[in-house]
Amino acid sequence: MAMQPDRQQSVLRSIDWWTIVIYVALLTFGWFSVCGASYTYGDTDLFSLSARSGMQIVWIGTSLLLGLVLLLLDDRLYDTFAYILFALLVLLLFATIFNPHSIKGSRSWLVMGPLRLQPAEFAKFATALALAKFMGTYGYDIHRMKDLIITLAIIFVPMLCIVMQRETGSALVYLAFFLMLYREGMTGSVLFSGVVMVAYFVIGIRFAEPTLFNTPTSIGYFIVMLLIQIFSSTMMGVYCNNWREAFYCLGICLGLTLVFLLFAVFVIPFDLFWVQLTMCIILVVYLLWRAFSSRLRNYLWIGLFAAGSVVFFNSADYALNHVLEAHQRTRINVLLGLEEDLKGAGYNVHQSEIAIGSGGLEGKGFLNGTQTKLKYVPEQDTDFIFCTVGEEEGFLGAAGVLLLFLLLILRLIQLAERQPKAFGRIYGYCVLSVFLFHVFINVGMVLGLTPVIGIPLPFFSYGGSSLWGFTLLLFIFLRIDAGRHRIIT
Secondary structure, three states, X not given: OOEOOOOOOOHXXXXXXXXXXXXXXXXXXXXXXXXXXXXXXXXXXXXXXOOHHHHHHHHHHHHHHHHHHHHHOOOHHHHHOHHHHHHHHHHHHHHHOOOOOOEOOEOOXXXXXXXXXXXXXXXXXXXXXHHHHHHOOOOOOOOOHHHHHHHHHHHHHHHHHHHHOOOHHHHHHHHHHHHHHHHOOOOHHHHHHHHHHHHHHHHHHHOOOOEOOOOOOEHHHHHHHHHHHHHHHHHHHHHOOOHHHHHHHHHHHHHHHHHHHHHHHHOOOOOOHHHHHHHHHHHHHHHHHHHXXXXXXXXXXXXXXXXXXXXXXXXXXXXXXXXXXHHHXXXXXXXXXXXXXXXOOOHHHHHHHHHHHHOOOOOOOOOOOHHHHOOOOOOOOOOOXXXXXXXXXXXXXXXXXXXXXXXXXXXXXHHHHOOOOHHHHHHHHHHHHHHHHXXXXXXXXXXXXXXXXXXXXXXXXXXXXXXXXXXXXXHHHHHHHHOOOXXXX
């Protein structure tokens, strides 16, 4: 195949300027937010390099320069050096594990004099490029086990390195790539399994203490085990096209549950969890038997789903109490309403909610927020910077910022869908997945809707590493999109 020259007279004419306008708007509002979050009464110079607002201008300026350099490079370089960049970043992540510098209990930062860099922020674009390179290869099939295993390895290897750095929040961001996998043909059952596992964990932990009627049965455990039976039976009808068998199994499970429940309530109180567990085991055995007798693989997958659900749920409590760090466990308990620690783990979220609520409809005005100026909100210029937007600009300003992010996501979807090659489309969906995850989780934790995992708000949170990382992600995609008109013959 021979590559024909670009038909555009220049790269600049083929760049999507609407996305750059949104990018600049986010940087501008982000700088004002950093000013508001870091400002102290009596400060007179917002542009001083000794102030965070002044340093953020440096990061913004270098980011714009970095974006320009990325646009001037040949877009084919990103495809050619994708694996090399990924390998280098993984090695850097691995080396960072042994970093002697520990910041807030995390070894994820490289300290070079006054400069601090977080390799995890740069590994995102390298992982996205590696995924696009591998999945864009001719003959790739996400349903083939070998291809799927390699794809998952590309995602989980850097993720594991970041976890070993004790930076759980940054590691969880890599789960966003599963949204791209879903777009590229991954079966919806995988996404469904992830959602129900979260539901199992929340319901089981949140309602573990209350008991069912007059029995020693945990309401949370009872509901989760019942959901496993309902989901597994329903999947038999959906994926095996055998609704008669599905209703038959579901009827037996619900019928036996009702009989034993009545017996436990009116005759002899006992823990129904063991009855539910036994029925789940019988259901798994039946599904495995059907898989071998009918030679229909879907029964096997449903059986593995049921078995995995039981194992996951019964290990969730152990993981919460023995695997997670004490502060992580407390944050989850506070989020689920099991603890009310307004002076400890729940302090950040509580103060953030006060700041946002005090902003009202129109806000208190630039540099006039009280919660943020009096430094009541910890990390208010990094992870919790959205509370500054809510306090100073009010509901209208916060809604405007979210609208800008929505426009960016929608624009990225449009750009990704118009890519002529799989490489560009896959990388584009990786980029928008990362942005979507960051915005959803960051805003959610500021509002008390998601756990506090410590990830920045794109283009708003103070710092060079995150700003450079997001700029790399976005502008590499813009350069790939600018070269979409190249004709391949």
